[in-house]
Every structure is written in structure tokens, then in C-alpha cells.
Amino acid sequence: MIPADPKAVVIGASAGALEALTSILPTLSKDFRLPIMIVVHIPPDKRSVLAELFRAKSSVEVIEVEDKEPIRPGTAYFAPPDYHLLIEDQETLGLTNEEPVLFSRPSIDVLFESAADVYGAGAVAVLLTGANHDGAKGASAIARVGGHVIIQDPRSAFASAMPEAGLASCPDATVLSLDGISEYLRRIG
Amino acid sequence: MIETFEKVEDIEIRLLLEALYLRYHYDFRNYATGSIKRRLRQAREQLGFATISAMQERALHDETMLPRLLGYLTVQVSEMFRDPGYFRAIREIVVPHLRTYPSLKIWIAGCSAGEELYSLVILFREEGLEDRTIFYATDINQDALQIAEAGVYDVDRIQLFTENHRKSGGRSSLSDYYSAGYGRVSFDRTLRDRVVFSDHSLVTDAVFGEMNLISCRNVMIYFDKALQDRAVGLFRDSLARKGFLGIGAKESLRFSAHADDFSEFVRQEKIYQRIGK
Ligand SMILES: C[S@@+](CC[C@H](N)C(=O)[O-])C[C@H]1O[C@@H](n2cnc3c(N)ncnc32)[C@H](O)[C@@H]1O
Numbered sequence: 001m002i003p004a005d006p007k008a009v010v011i012g013a014s015a016g017a018l019e020a021l022t023s024i025l026p027t028l029s030k031d032f033r034l035p036i037m038i039v040v041h042i043p044p045d046k047r048s049v050l051a052e053l054f055r056a057k058s059s060v061e062v063i064e065v066e067d068k069e070p071i072r073p074g075t076a077y078f079a080p081p082d083y084h085l086l087i088e089d090q091e092t093l094g095l096t097n098e099e100p101v102l103f104s105r106p107s108i109d110v111l112f113e114s115a116a117d118v119y120g121a122g123a124v125a126v127l128l129t130g131a132n133h134d135g136a137k138g139a140s141a142i143a144r145v146g147g148h149v150i151i152q153d154p155r156s157a158f159a160s161a162m163p164e165a166g167l168a169s170c171p172d173a174t175v176l177s178l179d180g181i182s183e184y185l186r187r188i189g
Numbered sequence: 190m191i192e193t194f195e196k197v198e199d200i201e202i203r204l205l206l207e208a209l210y211l212r213y214h215y216d217f218r219n220y221a222t223g224s225i226k227r228r229l230r231q232a233r234e235q236l237g238f239a240t241i242s243a244m245q246e247r248a249l250h251d252e253t254m255l256p257r258l259l260g261y262l263t264v265q266v267s268e269m270f271r272d273p274g275y276f277r278a279i280r281e282i283v284v285p286h287l288r289t290y291p292s293l294k295i296w297i298a299g300c301s302a303g304e305e306l307y308s309l310v311i312l313f314r315e316e317g318l319e320d321r322t323i324f325y326a327t328d329i330n331q332d333a334l335q336i337a338e339a340g341v342y343d344v345d346r347i348q349l350f351t352e353n354h355r356k357s358g359g360r361s362s363l364s365d366y367y368s369a370g371y372g373r374v375s376f377d378r379t380l381r382d383r384v385v386f387s388d389h390s391l392v393t394d395a396v397f398g399e400m401n402l403i404s405c406r407n408v409m410i411y412f413d414k415a416l417q418d419r420a421v422g423l424f425r426d427s428l429a430r431k432g433f434l435g436i437g438a439k440e441s442l443r444f445s446a447h448a449d450d451f452s453e454f455v456r457q458e459k460i461y462q463r464i465g466k
Contacts, residue, residue, distance in 0.1 A: 086223035
């Protein structure tokens with residue numbers, strides 16, 4: 001299941017995110033050509049260290065997003081705490097302060113839905129471990145426009161609720177282990 | 190089929206925004222698309238319209254739809270002393286410069302229900318600058334401006350406000366400035382003595398006096414890049430020589446066409462200074 005013309009990868013993760021992302025991001029080479037937008041649930045009052053942490057471990061560029069950040073290939077973009085991250089158009093990222101969705105800001109649904117709007121069938125969504133249902137609605141929005149949805153195998157996920165909810169709303173999604181996901185990304189990017 | 194459906198929605202949104210502009214002169218046409226889409230979808234669902242076009246028809250013929258739509262189209266999330274580090278930087282780094290002026294003008298653009306305004310008035314009172322200052326508080330949402338003028342908030346927000354105030358280096362107790370009752374707190378009316386409230390849009394309205402400090406936080410994130418450039422240009426032209434501009438924690442002038450007219454004054458807190466002139 002390789003998408004014909006992938007344009008961007010969007011990733012959502014919650015409980016267990018750090019470990020899961022650690023087995024994905026550092027495996028991508030610096031020639032990886034797709035942009036990667038990432039929402040991880042983080043407490044609003046915390047200064048996020050995710051970008052710094054992964055910058056040190058990864059060959060792709062890693063950035064915490066500021067409003068209107070330009071989208072570049074081979075770059076991983078983390079949503080900052082307390083803001084939703086949206087894709088505005090194929091060149092630009094945006095942030096907003098709107099109400100939390102399912103108690104989350106940033107919200108995976110918000111990111112995924114904007115990816116469906118902007119990239120259509122070129123969107124590749126990856127839904128990882130988590131203990132809530134964020135991302136399920138967004139994943140089905142991506143499936144609806146013909147994009148690809150990859151879901152971490154709930155059996156091997158640190159917290160299975162989020163991938164399970166994703167599968168319930170996207171029964172046709174591809175289910176992979178973390179190693180499978182990183183191999184898949186290396187093939188498409 | 191699916192592709193067509195998405196495009197139809199884009200067309201509907203454009204037409205609705207055009208309708209709001211032509212009919213009421215509210216201009217959301219250059220707001221950031223992602224967030225406008227989300228909020229119009231929300232409005233359509235919650236107000237019970239089958240399509241965005243149906244909502245547009247009603248908006249054209251029924252004036253009571255305007256405030257309701259504005260409630261969706263403008264995001265009113267705010268706090269007092271939101272991002273305490275910003276207010277600490279104003280207090281410790283900007284105020285010493287402002288002290289050297291005999292009179293001051295401060296503009297809080299996109300003041301929402303007044304949380305940011307009262308934060309600055311209290312800060313200026315604590316620093317002994319209130320008496321020489323005029324505060325201009327502007328927004329396009331009248332409902333929000335009305336709350337700002339009343340200075341009344343739900344009591345369950347006050348704990349966060351108090352904590353933020355303390356973290357911002359507050360020299361007094363926030364409780365000195367409000368009285369509580371019936372689940373609400375009302376801020377002291379004397380805090381409004383030096384404040385001018387007004388309905389002003391960063392999209393359609395003009396330059397606003399010779400400001401020493403403009404605080405416009407989390408407003409321009411709702412604009413697209415072209416509109417941000419307009420707003421930042423407006424701020425540049427509204428600032429006095431060496432005036433200050435403070436924006437939101439995750440906003441930046443890096444991507445602005447007018448970046449060269451400002452220097453980073455407190456980089457970490459997104460406080461800029463007008464250069465040149
Ligand atoms: C998220 S609130 C920010 C409140 C406050 N400045 C803060 O940072 O906490 C955004 C505000 O911008 C206002 N706004 C939106 N478009 C505007 C415009 N064109 N001109 C002035 N204010 C606008 C909204 O009505 C809303 O009150």
C-alpha cells in the first residue's frame with residue numbers, strides 16, 4: 001500500500017508518544033523528502049522539549065512551529081503546547097488558540113482534518129499510541145479524501161485506546177508495528 | 190465525487206465571507222483558511238443548517254445571525270497575565286524605557302473581553318505609570334467589548350489569573366482590584382478611568398495615534414500572511430519613534446514583509462521595537 005503521490009506525513013500520539021516517536025523519527029535519513037507534522041498531547045503549561053530532544057537524535061530537521069512557518073521537505077514540525085497546529089496551504093503552517101478538542105490542545109483531529117483539506121489523497125496519517133480517542137475523526141477525514149491512514153498495532157502500543165478508536169473509524173487503515181511504520185515511511189519519503 | 194464535494198465547500202465558504210463583507214462590512218476574507226473552515230463547519234452543525242450556503246442565505250436576510258456568526262468567526266480565548274513571562278518582560282525591561290516619557294499611549298489591539306487590558310492597567314498602576322497613560326482597547330467583537338467594559342468574570346477563572354499575576358512579578362495582590370459575589374468577580378471601576386474602548390478592525394480600519402506600546406497577542410494568528418502584513422504595517426505606522434510591539438508567544442515577525450522595520454527587543458517574549466523614522 002504505497003500512495004501514488006505522497007505530499008506530507010501527519011503523526012498523532014499521546015500516552016507513550018516519546019518511545020514511539022523515538023523508534024520512528026531517528027530512523028529517517030536526511031534525504032527524507034516529505035514534511036512531517038506532529039501533534040503530541042502535552043500539558044499546556046509545560047515548555048515543550050520535544051523538538052529539542054528529537055533535534056539531537058534525528059537526521060531530518062526538527063522544529064517547534066511558530067505561526068506561518070513555511071513548510072519544507074525533510075523537516076519534522078512539532079505543535080507547541082496549548083496551540084492547535086493546522087496546515088494552511090501546501091506552503092504554510094498555522095497555529096490557533098481555539099477551544100481544546102476532546103480536552104486536547106493541540107488536537108490530532110484538527111491537524112489531520114486540515115491535512116485532508118490541503119493534501120487530499122497526498123496525505124499520509126500515522127496514528128500512534130494513546131489513551132483517548134483523539135485522531136479517530138481526523139483519520140477518517142483523511143481516508144475519505146483518499147489519503148493513507150497507518151495505525152500502530154494496538155496490541156503493541158503502550159496505550160491501545162487511541163489506535164483502537166482509529167481502527168473503529170477507519171477499518172481499512174493499514175496496521176503496522178513501530179518498526180513497520182518506520183520502514184513504510186522510509187519507502188514513501 | 191469526493192473531490193467535488195470538498196471544492197463545493199470551499200466555494201460556499203468564499204461566498205459566505207463575501208456576503209458578510211458586502212452586507213455588514215465585516216471582512217474575514219483573508220483570515221487563515223484552516224481555522225475559518227473549522228469554525229464555519231462548527232457553526233453550520235451547531236446552528237443546524239444543512240449547508241454553508243443555507244447559512245449564507247440566512248445571514249443575508251436576518252441581522253440577528255451576525256453576532257452569532259461572529260461568535261464562531263472570532264476566537265475569544267484569553268486569560269489575565271497570559272504567559273506571565275511576557276508581562277514580566279514588560280515590567281522589567283520595557284517599563285524602564287516608558288518611564289522616561291511624560292505621557293504614554295498604549296494600544297491593546299484585539300483585547301477580547303479585557304483580560305489583557307486589565308493585566309496591563311494593573312501592571313502600570315503597580316509601576317506608578319497609570320496616571321500618565323491612556324489605554325486604547327479595541328476589538329471587532331461587540332459582545333467581548335461589552336464584557337471588557339464591565340470588567341466582570343466568572344469566579345472560577347480567578348485562581349489562574351491570580352497565579353499568573355504572581356508569576357508575572359506582580360507587586361500587589363490581585364484581590365486588591367476586584368470584589369466577588371454571586372459567582373462573579375467585578376474589577377474595580379477606577380481601572381477603567383484611563384481606558385478608551387472602541388470598535389476597531391485591524392483589517393478595515395486605519396492607523397491609531399502615536400503609540401508607545403502596542404500589545405496585539407494571538408490575534409494575527411487568525412489572519413493569512415497578506416493580512417498579517419497589513420496589520421503589522423498598521424502597527425508600524427501607529428508606533429511612535431522607538432515604540433514597542435508585543436505579540437503572542439508563538440507568533441513571529443520573522444515571516445513578515447515588515448520585519449526590517451522592527452528589532453527584537455526581548456526576543457524570548459516576542460517584544461519588538463520600531464526602528465528608523
Ligand atoms: C484569541 S483572542 C486574543 C485575546 C488576547 N489578546 C490574548 O492574547 O489573550 C483574539 C481576539 O481578536 C479579535 N479580532 C479578530 N479579528 C480582529 C480584527 N480584524 N481586528 C481586531 N480584533 C480582531 C477577536 O474578536 C478576539 O477578541
